[in-house]
Amino acid sequence: MNKQEIDARFVSIRREAERRAEHRKREAIPTIYIVMSTCGLASGAAETKHAFEEALSHKGIQARIVPVGCLGHCYAEPLVVIDHPASGFPPICYHQVSAGRARVLVGSYLEEGDPVLEYVLGAMERSDLIPSVMDFPRFSLEQRLVMEHCGHIDPDDIYQYIALGGYSALARVLASEPAEIIHLIETSGLRGRGGAGFPTGRKWSLARASETGGNIAICNADEGDPGAYVDRTILESNPHQLLEGLAICAYAVGATQAIVYVRAEYPLAVQTVKRAIRSAKELSLLGPGILGTPFDLEVSVFEGSGAFVCGEETALIRSIEGRRGMPQHRPPYPVEKGLWGRPTVVNNVKTLSSLPSIVQKGGSWFRAIGTASSPGTAVFSVVGNVRHPGLVEIAMGTSLRTLIFDVCGGIPNKKSFKAVQIGGPSGGCLPESFLDTPIDFDSLRQAGAMMGSGGMVVMDEDSCMVDVARYFLDFTQKESCGKCTFCRIGTRHLLNILDRITKGDGRKEDVELLATLSEDIKNGSLCGLGKTAPNPVLTSLRFFLDEYEAHIKEKRCPALKCRSLTAYYIDLEKCARGCEVCVGCCPVEAIFTTRGRKKGIDQKLCVKCGECLVACPREYDAVVKVSPPGLAPIIERPPDEEKSVGGQG
Amino acid sequence: MVQDIAAMLPAFERHRGNLIPILQAIQERHSYLSGAAMKMVAKHLGIGPGEVYGVATFYNQFRFQPPGRHRIKVCLGTACHVAGGEIILENFERKLGIKDGETTADREYSVERVVCVGCCALAPVALLDDDVLGRMLPSKVEGLFVQFEIERQRQEREKVARESGEQARD
Ligand SMILES: Cc1cc2nc3c(=O)[nH]c(=O)nc-3n(C[C@H](O)[C@H](O)[C@H](O)COP(=O)(O)O)c2cc1C
Ligand code: FES
Numbered sequence: 001m002n003k004q005e006i007d008a009r010f011v012s013i014r015r016e017a018e019r020r021a022e023h024r025k026r027e028a029i030p031t032i033y034i035v036m037s038t039c040g041l042a043s044g045a046a047e048t049k050h051a052f053e054e055a056l057s058h059k060g061i062q063a064r065i066v067p068v069g070c071l072g073h074c075y076a077e078p079l080v081v082i083d084h085p086a087s088g089f090p091p092i093c094y095h096q097v098s099a100g101r102a103r104v105l106v107g108s109y110l111e112e113g114d115p116v117l118e119y120v121l122g123a124m125e126r127s128d129l130i131p132s133v134m135d136f137p138r139f140s141l142e143q144r145l146v147m148e149h150c151g152h153i154d155p156d157d158i159y160q161y162i163a164l165g166g167y168s169a170l171a172r173v174l175a176s177e178p179a180e181i182i183h184l185i186e187t188s189g190l191r192g193r194g195g196a197g198f199p200t201g202r203k204w205s206l207a208r209a210s211e212t213g214g215n216i217a218i219c220n221a222d223e224g225d226p227g228a229y230v231d232r233t234i235l236e237s238n239p240h241q242l243l244e245g246l247a248i249c250a251y252a253v254g255a256t257q258a259i260v261y262v263r264a265e266y267p268l269a270v271q272t273v274k275r276a277i278r279s280a281k282e283l284s285l286l287g288p289g290i291l292g293t294p295f296d297l298e299v300s301v302f303e304g305s306g307a308f309v310c311g312e313e314t315a316l317i318r319s320i321e322g323r324r325g326m327p328q329h330r331p332p333y334p335v336e337k338g339l340w341g342r343p344t345v346v347n348n349v350k351t352l353s354s355l356p357s358i359v360q361k362g363g364s365w366f367r368a369i370g371t372a373s374s375p376g377t378a379v380f381s382v383v384g385n386v387r388h389p390g391l392v393e394i395a396m397g398t399s400l401r402t403l404i405f406d407v408c409g410g411i412p413n414k415k416s417f418k419a420v421q422i423g424g425p426s427g428g429c430l431p432e433s434f435l436d437t438p439i440d441f442d443s444l445r446q447a448g449a450m451m452g453s454g455g456m457v458v459m460d461e462d463s464c465m466v467d468v469a470r471y472f473l474d475f476t477q478k479e480s481c482g483k484c485t486f487c488r489i490g491t492r493h494l495l496n497i498l499d500r501i502t503k504g505d506g507r508k509e510d511v512e513l514l515a516t517l518s519e520d521i522k523n524g525s526l527c528g529l530g531k532t533a534p535n536p537v538l539t540s541l542r543f544f545l546d547e548y549e550a551h552i553k554e555k556r557c558p559a560l561k562c563r564s565l566t567a568y569y570i571d572l573e574k575c576a577r578g579c580e581v582c583v584g585c586c587p588v589e590a591i592f593t594t595r596g597r598k599k600g601i602d603q604k605l606c607v608k609c610g611e612c613l614v615a616c617p618r619e620y621d622a623v624v625k626v627s628p629p630g631l632a633p634i635i636e637r638p639p640d641e642e643k644s645v646g647g648q649g
Numbered sequence: 650m651v652q653d654i655a656a657m658l659p660a661f662e663r664h665r666g667n668l669i670p671i672l673q674a675i676q677e678r679h680s681y682l683s684g685a686a687m688k689m690v691a692k693h694l695g696i697g698p699g700e701v702y703g704v705a706t707f708y709n710q711f712r713f714q715p716p717g718r719h720r721i722k723v724c725l726g727t728a729c730h731v732a733g734g735e736i737i738l739e740n741f742e743r744k745l746g747i748k749d750g751e752t753t754a755d756r757e758y759s760v761e762r763v764v765c766v767g768c769c770a771l772a773p774v775a776l777l778d779d780d781v782l783g784r785m786l787p788s789k790v791e792g793l794f795v796q797f798e799i800e801r802q803r804q805e806r807e808k809v810a811r812e813s814g815e816q817a818r819d
Binding site: 229481587607609 | 667733765
């Protein structure tokens with residue numbers, strides 16, 4: 001099949017997409033884009049949409065409501081963009097649009113033409129009328145490749161993606177030789193975004209070399225890191241870019257079958273991808289004889305059932321085969337002998353989503369973004385103690401400082417930065433002195449962390465590093481598949497030691513023990529899970545040894561986080577006589593009234609939830625948290641008080 | 650349940666790769682996997698029941714006990730942990746008198762921990778059935794149960810009213 005014939009077929013699809021876009025524009029009625037991905041829905045986007053619909057029909061105003069995916073600004077959800085051409089304003093992005101605000105917007109903006117400036121985040125285009133979001137560091141420092149269209153299009157409308165140039169890369173690829181495509185990806189220097197950073201082009205040429213006439217391409221959307229949601233957002237917001245990438249990959253490596261492996265815990269993502277596959281098939285962009293060529297690609301979705309280790313490619317393959325997801329010895333690598341014994345290429349969502357733009361704009365264009373050894377962009381879900389959490393895409397080589405302080409607004413509540421955790425359970429915590437580390441595969445690994453699959457948690461001075469290490473070990477210990485002894489039992493021992501340190505029972509030799517055991521687990525494990533499980537311990541030992549020592553020697557948690565090592569008490573000097581606020585909020589009735597009609601905390605009953613500290617009126621500020629717990633003064637419950645509490649219960 | 654599963658199975662080809670999809674489909678309809686169900690799956694695929702059980706227990710998704718009518722899930726992903734998710738979980742446990750993974754005796758509620766539901770910006774997060782509850786606080790847990798109680802009493806009153814209405818008609 002020659003280039004002209006493919007082009008002719010594709011052009012007719014493209015025309016239809018343009019015709020629809022043109023039609024929308026000509027209608028000249030306002031369009032309301034509502035972010036309806038998981039975080040939007042969690043913040044009430046469904047109620048917002050309902051409120052818009054009601055207000056529009058009530059006032060008899062014509063407008064189009066388009067549900068879109070995530071813009072990445074999770075801190076400002078529910079986000080709404082209103083394009084109201086007749087008003088003379090550019091499209092405007094509104095933040096925190098509750099149902100009430102939605103009604104106001106319909107009345108004031110759509111009906112009367114007043115854009116309600118106090119709800120505005122910024123204009124989506126530059127204009128003299130309203131400051132543009134493009135001038136915010138969040139927008140100007142970001143560089144979006146993978147997430148370019150996320151939040152701007154309806155994920156369920158394939159034509160919106162096509163109108164923006166979607167699937168034209170696939171059409172171009174189909175007219176080329178697979179070897180040319182592999183060469184292109186090799187020259188682009190693209191490295192796998194699933195964590196390890198293996199060169200994608202090299203992986204493909206290995207698979208091509210062992211071709212059997214029926215290779216398999218798998219998209220890894222298992223995303224097991226307990227603090228990352230990048231892949232899910234891409235699936236929910238722009239599934240077609242991923243599917244286009246998957247088809248390009250399949251064509252290059254000679255695959256006739258492709259599988260998207262998505263976690264079953266991501267129901268919205270699973271449904272969105274399934275619908276996207278169906279609509280791509282209808283246009284002959286997937287399925288048998290794509291765009292009239294002899295290239296057949298059967299694409300299906302496999303729902304992973306919740307095991308972190310199944311993100312590892314050999315375990316993932318085992319689980320599709322209906323077995324326990326245990327990693328296998330490599331070699332043979334999946335590219336030689338993978339699913340059902342056939343050569344299999346496993347690539348991450350972000351890797352595949354990067355492909356269409358590389359095909360369109362060329363390898364050297366991609367190489368020019370990012371750094372020499374890690375070209376392209378990195379997508380992170382930046383969460384924790386930052387002012388503007390959400391999804392961020394930046395060029396590789398950007399420093400951690402720029403990302404955390406400029407793009408994400410730094411640490412809120414006048415607290416100071418303590419550490420950033422990158423790479424989830426396989427990664428590590430980096431302290432302030434590493435903030436100038438450039439974000440790329442090699443620099444992060446050198447620093448002791450890992451690129452991972454995009455999880456980044458920023459922690460302020462109130463986070464305890466020993467507790468964070470314990471948290472991750474608790475996770476990996478539960479998720480270890482049990483195949484290797486060191487991983488199965490070693491992580492259990494690490495967890496026990498960390499547990500006792502956080503409970504104040506740490507021993508002198510524990511630090512030494514943690515270090516040697518960590519090295520043993522690294523050496524004695526087969527797959528990446530065990531090999532990297534000790535990283536959170538090793539990095540925190542390296543950068544925050546003083547915190548371990550405070551826990552062990554002084555039985556003190558410097559961040560006042562470990563509950564066995566802290567206590568709350570009420571400063572009688574500050575406590576206001578007769579005030580009952582803390583009593584009402586205590587979930588375990590641990591607060592009593594002293595003889596002087598002030599309040600005291602019964603240390604035996606206190607569960608240290610911190611509610612009273614939050615509840616105590618700002619002007620009194622009488623609740624104090626201390627570590628070690630012995631620092632809390634003893635305030636006895638008056639005997640009659642005790643009786644009356646007993647009487648009530 | 651047995652009949653329903655017997656009716657479902659023929660739709661799946663007798664292929665090992667269908668094991669997990671079959672288990673997922675059964676759990677989707679019946680909310681858990683019973684011993685009898687797993688035996689039927691084993692027979693359908695021509696593999697040992699131990700093999701089915703072995704695979705099912707490997708994955709976190711599968712349950713072997715029916716969950717409560719309302720499922721409470723508390724996120725203990727990294728962001729939620731740092732924001733105190735554990736305290737939220739404890740509040741639910743204390744309120745219901747059950748531990749993580751258990752169901753109350755009246756089968757009304759079950760509590761479980763999950764990792765990252767993808768709304769880290771709202772940490773700590775809990776889910777009540779399919780509703781995401783962001784920025785949780787112990788006092789919000791308290792409030793939730795007050796709401797449940799009000800709702801339950803309302804339903805009770807409606808039921809009584811309905812019944813007495815029916816009696817009056819008779
Ligand atoms: C314990 C473990 C968990 C992993 N989890 C993921 C994951 O959630 N997503 C992912 O894409 N890759 C994950 N990987 C990496 C995969 O094994 C594999 O390298 C990757 O999917 C290849 O895609 P890439 O070349 O595009 O990076 C994991 C590896 C290990 C050892
Ligand atoms: S960690 Fe709880 S939602 Fe992500």
